[in-house]
Amino acid sequence: MADHTERIEPAAARSFEGPLERVDDTTWRIPRSYKPGMRVDGLIFADDRLIPQLRSDRAPEQVANVAFLPGIQQASLAMPDIHWGYGFCIGGVCATDPAAGGVVSPGGVGYDINCGVRLVRTNLTLADVQPTLVQLVNQLMRDVPVGVGQGGRFVFSPAELRMLMAEGVPFLASRGLAAPDDVACAEAEGMIAGAEPGFVSDRALARGADQCGTVGAGNHFIEVQVVDRVEDERAAAAFGLHVGQICVLIHSGSRGLGYQVCDDALRALRDAPARYGLELPDRQLVCAPVESPEGRHYLGAMRAAANYAFCNRQLLMWQVREVFARMFGRSWESLGMTLLYDVAHNMAKIERHVVDGVAKDVCVHRKGATRAFPAGHADIPARYRAWGQPVIIPGDMGRASWVLVGGPRSLERSFGTTCHGAGRCLSRTAATKAARGRNIQHELERGGVVARCRSREGLAEEQPAAYKDVDIVVDVVHRAGLSLKVARLRPLGVIKG
Amino acid sequence: MYEICDHTADLGIRVRADTLADLCADAARGLTAVICADPTVIRPLLTESFAVAGTDPIWLLYDWLSEVHAAFEVRRLLFRDVTVTVESKGLRATARGEPYDPARHALAHEVKAITQHELDVCQTADGWEAFFIVDI
Numbered sequence: 001m002a003d004h005t006e007r008i009e010p011a012a013a014r015s016f017e018g019p020l021e022r023v024d025d026t027t028w029r030i031p032r033s034y035k036p037g038m039r040v041d042g043l044i045f046a047d048d049r050l051i052p053q054l055r056s057d058r059a060p061e062q063v064a065n066v067a068f069l070p071g072i073q074q075a076s077l078a079m080p081d082i083h084w085g086y087g088f089c090i091g092g093v094c095a096t097d098p099a100a101g102g103v104v105s106p107g108g109v110g111y112d113i114n115c116g117v118r119l120v121r122t123n124l125t126l127a128d129v130q131p132t133l134v135q136l137v138n139q140l141m142r143d144v145p146v147g148v149g150q151g152g153r154f155v156f157s158p159a160e161l162r163m164l165m166a167e168g169v170p171f172l173a174s175r176g177l178a179a180p181d182d183v184a185c186a187e188a189e190g191m192i193a194g195a196e197p198g199f200v201s202d203r204a205l206a207r208g209a210d211q212c213g214t215v216g217a218g219n220h221f222i223e224v225q226v227v228d229r230v231e232d233e234r235a236a237a238a239f240g241l242h243v244g245q246i247c248v249l250i251h252s253g254s255r256g257l258g259y260q261v262c263d264d265a266l267r268a269l270r271d272a273p274a275r276y277g278l279e280l281p282d283r284q285l286v287c288a289p290v291e292s293p294e295g296r297h298y299l300g301a302m303r304a305a306a307n308y309a310f311c312n313r314q315l316l317m318w319q320v321r322e323v324f325a326r327m328f329g330r331s332w333e334s335l336g337m338t339l340l341y342d343v344a345h346n347m348a349k350i351e352r353h354v355v356d357g358v359a360k361d362v363c364v365h366r367k368g369a370t371r372a373f374p375a376g377h378a379d380i381p382a383r384y385r386a387w388g389q390p391v392i393i394p395g396d397m398g399r400a401s402w403v404l405v406g407g408p409r410s411l412e413r414s415f416g417t418t419c420h421g422a423g424r425c426l427s428r429t430a431a432t433k434a435a436r437g438r439n440i441q442h443e444l445e446r447g448g449v450v451a452r453c454r455s456r457e458g459l460a461e462e463q464p465a466a467y468k469d470v471d472i473v474v475d476v477v478h479r480a481g482l483s484l485k486v487a488r489l490r491p492l493g494v495i496k497g
Numbered sequence: 498m499y500e501i502c503d504h505t506a507d508l509g510i511r512v513r514a515d516t517l518a519d520l521c522a523d524a525a526r527g528l529t530a531v532i533c534a535d536p537t538v539i540r541p542l543l544t545e546s547f548a549v550a551g552t553d554p555i556w557l558l559y560d561w562l563s564e565v566h567a568a569f570e571v572r573r574l575l576f577r578d579v580t581v582t583v584e585s586k587g588l589r590a591t592a593r594g595e596p597y598d599p600a601r602h603a604l605a606h607e608v609k610a611i612t613q614h615e616l617d618v619c620q621t622a623d624g625w626e627a628f629f630i631v632d633i
Contacts, residue, residue: 086614086632111609111632148532148604149573149597206571217607218633256570259609259632263563266613284614428508428633429501457534457605461633497607 016060020044020051026480030064030076037281038067043075045414045480049472050080053425059089065281066094070289071102073355073362079369079419080476081468085110087284090368095353095415097362098290103278104298105287106265108365109348113261113302114309115220115253116344116370117392118186119403120317122324123336124246126226129492133224136327137450137493140222144319147454147497148217151210154315158205161257162197164212165304169314178314184381186342187371190310192349196300200257201264208257208308213315215252217455217497219462222320223249223394224493225401231485235405238387239340241487248324248337249401249489250316251394253346254309261305265298290350290363299348306347313342340403341381341390345370345420353415364415372406372418372483380406391483393474395422397494398447398464402474402485409481418483419474422467428457435460450493458496499527507633508606509615515624518581521558521588524627525565525579531631532569534605539577541593550587554618557588558627562611565592569608573597606633 021029023043028051030042042063046054054060059082066088067076073095082091087107096102129136145152156164164171169190172178183189215222227245230236241247254261272288273280280286288294317339321332328335348365355362373380375388384390388406395401410416426434440459444451453459477483502509510527514520529536547564551557561581568574576594597604609632618627 086612086630111612148607149599203567203571217604218609256609260570263610283616284612455534455603455605 016055016058018060018064020055020060026476030060032067035064035281037279038064039072040067040075042067042078044078044082045476045482046080046082047476050468050476053468054082057084059084062087062089063092065285066092068281069094069096069103069105069285069287070278071096071098071100073097077414077417079417080473081368081419081421083425085367087282088365088367091419092367093365093369093414093417095362095364096290097360099360101289102363103287104290104295104348104363105285105365106262106269106298107284107286108367109262109302110346110367111259111262112253112346113258114306114344115346116309116313116342117249117251117394118313118317118342119340119392120248120250120320121240121336121338121340122246122248124328125244126246129224129246132327133493134450136224137452137495139323139327140320141452141495143323144215144222144316144495145213146215146222146495150214150454150497152213154213155210156212161205161208164311165197165200165307166195167191168307168310172311172314177318182314182317182339185339186310187344190314190342192303192306194300195303195307197304199297199301200261200304204257204260204264207260208255211255211257212308212312213319214255214312215316215495215497216255217458220252221397221494221496222316223397223401223491225249225489225491227487228400228490229488231487232405235387235486238384239390239403239486240338241403247489248320249392249394250313250320252312252316254305255312257308258305261301265301268297269294302348306344310342341392343370343392351415353411362415366417368420369417370420371416372404372410373416374406374408374410377406391418393419393421393470395470396464396467397451397462397491398444398449399490400470401489401491402470403487403489404474404477404483405486407481407483410483413480414482418477422470422473425468426466428461431463431466432457432460434465435463449491451496452494453496455497462496499523499530501527501531507630509628509630512627513624517554517625518583518588520618520625520627521561521581521583521590522579524558524562524629525576525592528562528565528608528631529576531606532604532608533575534603536577538601539575540595541578542595543593545574545576545592547590547592548587552586555616558618558629559611559613559616561588561590562629566608566611569597575602608633
């Protein structure tokens, strides 16, 4: 007969005891001498406030392990929202040089390929929304598919899915499900070139058939927010943000299709390290040279899944617009519900960067990390280019989220990358234990947040105490010059799975 | 026997059994318990058969759990009673359960994948033990 008990592993069993050398007040180094096999140093962006928690989970060990990867350039990096993951830590960043045998590793992207966020503006104020906030959140919960086992109303045939994965958000635009600016204001304009839908398995297609336009569960959500504070008036104005403005944050990814693409890749790459003579300290760093059949296959499938995720967030935004239109009796256009930007925080991309004075194409892995290109970069939409790329950082549902802008030192220090969120500091079982005897929903409501969650475990596991303080994480990346503060938003209502 | 363990962002499942076959069956029940809040309400209305090839116990367990996971993800099937037979080149399993019914089955977690992280299957003095982590 099956038993079911919960057990907490001792914290000491998981702590990192290796060297963390202070470089400056926002940067810590794991020297390559720490472990034989490290090709470069590890560099973690953090400050004194985060170091104790950082040491208490073994994520820095994973930063050191990533430094083993062939072709790795400059350093194995991690952002201040770092926590333990599979192979790569969450918050992990590395760039490999394909021309030097550099590898691509699915663990450096994550199971949820192109998990990301988008922020939707409105011309509504807190006064407009507050009287009907509960009804608004309830309507979002009814009309936008969220939670485990929740299929959506957009069901695509395998042929349509392949077109969607090849073309990204422009495919939806051709179906009347995306406006021109929805394409222009997404990272990569909602379509990563080089997608190979034919590399996506039938099982992945089956998992994704009815999930495009669904939130999912876990840490995914849709949140109604108000701009609480502006730190950079001119950038905020350029981004169309002002204090008291209502916005909607959407956090989701490639759903079951993307998870299966990663799973398929891990299976296919199982023997690749041995075939290519790669010695890895962790099985979950499985990888292959970018310029290999296996590497090209993974990247082609990954790009297809990434485009599915862009479309997922686009359809979620479309449905949110419909809810607001119904609630306020006006079209979404007249409500000013335009897209500020959409960013990915689980991705591998070939980008041109300067390494040791030489411009080269490198494969940048961002796992729980966001691209943050500075002012002037050609890949930023023209309307924002003079300011830098908008960066959207979801916090936890009790405190805050942030809009940042790509910082002046991001290219030099982190391959144009910044953090992605708050980062977990409590495990799911620890958070559930901490929630016993408490009503998290009522606690949030007393704090002014209307929360609706499909599963009873969801709120407990995702409670604010389970996450680091995003204000600290954002402060570190600001001081490090990776991305600069523009505006802080606080949650008013959230729907979760 | 299975128990759900701690992991920063996800859930680990530790399994102990007398035989490798029972280990695989209990692992499947543990996975179901992560997906479905109360597996006892799952009714044995239909029977599904599985065959998984492999000789390495670690990959056999991993591939078997991936099939159980896919049965829910693709066909929305939840299993209550699982019987596994391990043979020389793989395993065969019979699982009894029913299609997911939102009115009766409260879902606890969305399991994205069975991960390979800290994946382990080993023989002990008392039988067999396994550990795996599911991505939530």
